[in-house]
Amino acid sequence: MNSKKTFILIELTLAALLALLVSFMLKEKSGKERQRVSVIVRNSEDDQWTSFKYGLRMAAEDEEVEAYVVSTAAELSAAEVEQLAAQEAQNGAEALLVQPVAGVTAEALQKRTKIPVLLVGGDRSRETELPSTGPDNRAMGRDLARALLEDYAGNLDGKTLGLVWTRGEAEAAEARRSGFEELLAEEGAKGTVAFAVSGADDLTEQPRVNIVVAFDDGSLIAAGACAAANDLHGAVLYGIGSSARAVYYLDTGAARCLIVPDGFLMGYQSLTEVAEKVRNPLRQMKGTAVQHVVMRRGTLFTKENQEMLYTMSQ
Amino acid sequence: MRRVKHRIVSRIRKIEPRGLQSTIMIAFSLVSFFIMLVLGIVLYLRFSTLAREETIRSTQKVMEQAGENLEDYLVGMRRISDAIYYNVIKESDFANQDLAVQRGMNLLYEANRDNLRTIAVYNHYGSLMAAEPVALQKEDPNVSRQDWFVRAMGEMENMHFSTPHIQNLFDDSSFRYYWVISLSRAIEITVNGVPQPGVLLVDMDYSSVSRVMKQINTQNNGQYYYLCDRNGEIIYHPRQIQINRGLARENSVTAAKHKEGIYEDSFNGARRKLVVNNISYTGWRLVGVIPYTAFTRGMINIRYFIGIIMLLMAMMLSVVNRVVAVRISRPIMRLNDSVMEYEAGEKPEIYIGGSIEIRHLGYSIQKSYEQIDMLMRKIVQEQTERRKSELDALQSQINPHFLYNTLDSITWMIEGERNEEAAFMISQLAKLFRISLSKGRTVISVKEELQHAESYMNIQKVRYRDAFAVTFDVEPEIESFCTVKLVLQPLLENAINYGVCGMEDCGEIRVTGRRQDGRVVLSVEDNGMGMSEEEVRLLLTDDKRVHKRGSGVGLVNVNNRIRLLFGESYGLEIASEPDEGTRVSVCIPAVAYTEENRERLEQGHRYYDEQ
Numbered sequence: 001m002n003s004k005k006t007f008i009l010i011e012l013t014l015a016a017l018l019a020l021l022v023s024f025m026l027k028e029k030s031g032k033e034r035q036r037v038s039v040i041v042r043n044s045e046d047d048q049w050t051s052f053k054y055g056l057r058m059a060a061e062d063e064e065v066e067a068y069v070v071s072t073a074a075e076l077s078a079a080e081v082e083q084l085a086a087q088e089a090q091n092g093a094e095a096l097l098v099q100p101v102a103g104v105t106a107e108a109l110q111k112r113t114k115i116p117v118l119l120v121g122g123d124r125s126r127e128t129e130l131p132s133t134g135p136d137n138r139a140m141g142r143d144l145a146r147a148l149l150e151d152y153a154g155n156l157d158g159k160t161l162g163l164v165w166t167r168g169e170a171e172a173a174e175a176r177r178s179g180f181e182e183l184l185a186e187e188g189a190k191g192t193v194a195f196a197v198s199g200a201d202d203l204t205e206q207p208r209v210n211i212v213v214a215f216d217d218g219s220l221i222a223a224g225a226c227a228a229a230n231d232l233h234g235a236v237l238y239g240i241g242s243s244a245r246a247v248y249y250l251d252t253g254a255a256r257c258l259i260v261p262d263g264f265l266m267g268y269q270s271l272t273e274v275a276e277k278v279r280n281p282l283r284q285m286k287g288t289a290v291q292h293v294v295m296r297r298g299t300l301f302t303k304e305n306q307e308m309l310y311t312m313s314q
Numbered sequence: 315m316r317r318v319k320h321r322i323v324s325r326i327r328k329i330e331p332r333g334l335q336s337t338i339m340i341a342f343s344l345v346s347f348f349i350m351l352v353l354g355i356v357l358y359l360r361f362s363t364l365a366r367e368e369t370i371r372s373t374q375k376v377m378e379q380a381g382e383n384l385e386d387y388l389v390g391m392r393r394i395s396d397a398i399y400y401n402v403i404k405e406s407d408f409a410n411q412d413l414a415v416q417r418g419m420n421l422l423y424e425a426n427r428d429n430l431r432t433i434a435v436y437n438h439y440g441s442l443m444a445a446e447p448v449a450l451q452k453e454d455p456n457v458s459r460q461d462w463f464v465r466a467m468g469e470m471e472n473m474h475f476s477t478p479h480i481q482n483l484f485d486d487s488s489f490r491y492y493w494v495i496s497l498s499r500a501i502e503i504t505v506n507g508v509p510q511p512g513v514l515l516v517d518m519d520y521s522s523v524s525r526v527m528k529q530i531n532t533q534n535n536g537q538y539y540y541l542c543d544r545n546g547e548i549i550y551h552p553r554q555i556q557i558n559r560g561l562a563r564e565n566s567v568t569a570a571k572h573k574e575g576i577y578e579d580s581f582n583g584a585r586r587k588l589v590v591n592n593i594s595y596t597g598w599r600l601v602g603v604i605p606y607t608a609f610t611r612g613m614i615n616i617r618y619f620i621g622i623i624m625l626l627m628a629m630m631l632s633v634v635n636r637v638v639a640v641r642i643s644r645p646i647m648r649l650n651d652s653v654m655e656y657e658a659g660e661k662p663e664i665y666i667g668g669s670i671e672i673r674h675l676g677y678s679i680q681k682s683y684e685q686i687d688m689l690m691r692k693i694v695q696e697q698t699e700r701r702k703s704e705l706d707a708l709q710s711q712i713n714p715h716f717l718y719n720t721l722d723s724i725t726w727m728i729e730g731e732r733n734e735e736a737a738f739m740i741s742q743l744a745k746l747f748r749i750s751l752s753k754g755r756t757v758i759s760v761k762e763e764l765q766h767a768e769s770y771m772n773i774q775k776v777r778y779r780d781a782f783a784v785t786f787d788v789e790p791e792i793e794s795f796c797t798v799k800l801v802l803q804p805l806l807e808n809a810i811n812y813g814v815c816g817m818e819d820c821g822e823i824r825v826t827g828r829r830q831d832g833r834v835v836l837s838v839e840d841n842g843m844g845m846s847e848e849e850v851r852l853l854l855t856d857d858k859r860v861h862k863r864g865s866g867v868g869l870v871n872v873n874n875r876i877r878l879l880f881g882e883s884y885g886l887e888i889a890s891e892p893d894e895g896t897r898v899s900v901c902i903p904a905v906a907y908t909e910e911n912r913e914r915l916e917q918g919h920r921y922y923d924e925q
Contacts, residue, residue: 003333003335003336003339003636003639006336007339007632007636010632011629011632011633014625014628014629014632015629017625018622018625018626018629021618021621021622021625022622024618025615025618025619025622028614028615028618029615054555058553058555058556061552062553062556064534244489244490244491245489247491248486248489248491251452251482252452252485253453264555264559265559268556268559268561300482301479301480301482306479306480307555307558307559309480309491310480310491310493310555311555312491313490313491313492313493
């Protein structure tokens, strides 16, 4: 090869390297586009999701992804969830966090979206092909029953109980109720369940009871409002909730005990998990159980509870 | 080891020498590359040091500004506290001037409501004396056991800033819980004219502090700022909840022990720079954390920039190197080309150009070649002259020899009174000499040579009294070709003396002339006693063993003359059989006898030069 050809070859190689470096530099300057993770939960604007969304926000900052919470109605059908999931995948979502709804199968979600899906806030005891992150609903039910028995010295003889939950939360509520009843049965408490209803808009229409047990945030707030208005006829309220309003009812004495799932941790851990999956597609996603705390009025403002309350107030 | 060394040395030896231009180009490029590499590294180190210093400097500036903002805010809160205490509480009696107290507190609250959550006055039992905004106090908030109350009553001379906490004193019907920082101080309140201790609480909105901190926590390179108290208790951290939940860690306790300044820190296996600022009156520390990865991240663009500069310089230097290499090497290469053309046999002008040194070289080479040419011409001329003189000398060796024999015959005739024969001999001799002289020519036509041979044989026949017969059998077409003169005479002389001389009446000499394969072959054949094969082989050499009969000068002379004139591939060919006879052939090229050819041959141009 003569020197002219060598010279041209060297110049071309240097020019190619230069173009490569310039493109890298421009790419670096324009900044990396953040990957998007969409979140589909029922009634997403509701206060019960405040701490969950705060957890998502913090994880999104830490993991440098964009978390987008889809605006949804109070009730969602399986078809709507699948449609929303497909729509989000089409709109560029790299992964999905989906609250499980009865009828939605892992196969259908995977088929329609073809992106990683992690279930959040569902019943972790139910077997599913998809990983699930959320509170242990059965354990929360059991802890609620334990708190109730503590207050009544383990004796519910002659006491009547009203059990309520929101219509759309059937799956989680079912697991909580199951855990609740399980522990009562184990402890031999013989309270009488006067009513067990879902989606009861007006508790005053229900039979009078000594104790009202609400298995989700919506039903707890409804019952708390009744109690605050002295419409529960002296019934004592126990429940599971995750909003500041639910805590308020505990703070003001309308509720006696509150089980609060750690929504922040659920949001943070679930988004971290899918973000890692997006970065490393070969990684196997894992679901995790998030903790819950038992809040009582006297210990409401402990340091730990204040932190939880802080996430609910964001 | 020796093998490796041997291999390396042999490989180096195998490397073919490169051209001058490539060598200059490679040398320049290597030097340029080395300089650029050093320059790039130095630039990068310099840039990175500057960038680090700049990052730390800008962090300090940001922190100074944020610290001032926080201090302004906290001083404002202190002033509010002072104003409430000195202008409202100290001037009023809570027993009968509660409205005035309320009005005063309301005025201050409204003026600062963006930064304030609550103002409240408690007596030393923890009972609420006044509050703004007016709100329903929660049932049994247990004020006297709250941290801010305890600290205020514990150190009465100071103001106390708490760490952030939820304000849990008053009922908020909007179901909200506010995050506040409590500024508490011990005060003296007057009830019914009796002074008693109490606590003034100013709950500052935490969002005012977090807003200031969020404004400076905007970098996405891993750098961040946080606020902690003197014990390392975190007041604000961008990852505060993660830290509280154990999802992240911060060594705020260590940072809180530092005075204002810049510190090296190693935490969670990562090296960091800590910039610590104190916030006046509070004991708080504003800490800026710069992980070393932030420096690296900031340097990525500088790396690309330096890379681009280096590549551009490399491209430019390649062009410059090539131009310089070409400029330096072109005159030398052109000189080399002209020398190579000269060596290939062409006669180009030797290149003279470029720098003074190359010009001088060109001039020298040109002069050398001119001298070589001149010398060559001189050598050729000298050689031609030498050949001519050799030829002349050879011819001169023949003439006396022949003349001696002929004159001997004439003498013998005259003595025998054979005058007619003597006259014939003299006339033949005259013919012979006319051709022999040929006006000094050495090349004559075959026809003249044959005529010369015939004259010679006539003389010899007379001398030998027709003791042998002579026949001439020559193709007429060969008569017009060139030959060296006097080549047949020595052959005929030898044929007579050593072939047929001793024979009685039956001696025969036959002269033939043929054209064979582009050559002219003149043969003299006798039927004499012949020679052995060895004698024939050594006849044309200088070996004295074969020259038993005669000196042998004749044949050698003829052979040399032919070869001198026509080249090595021509000359004499001898065939002989003992008791059968001998045939000696003159082989010469068939060159047409013209004046031009004759002159060229005589000037020393060989026959093969003509082809």
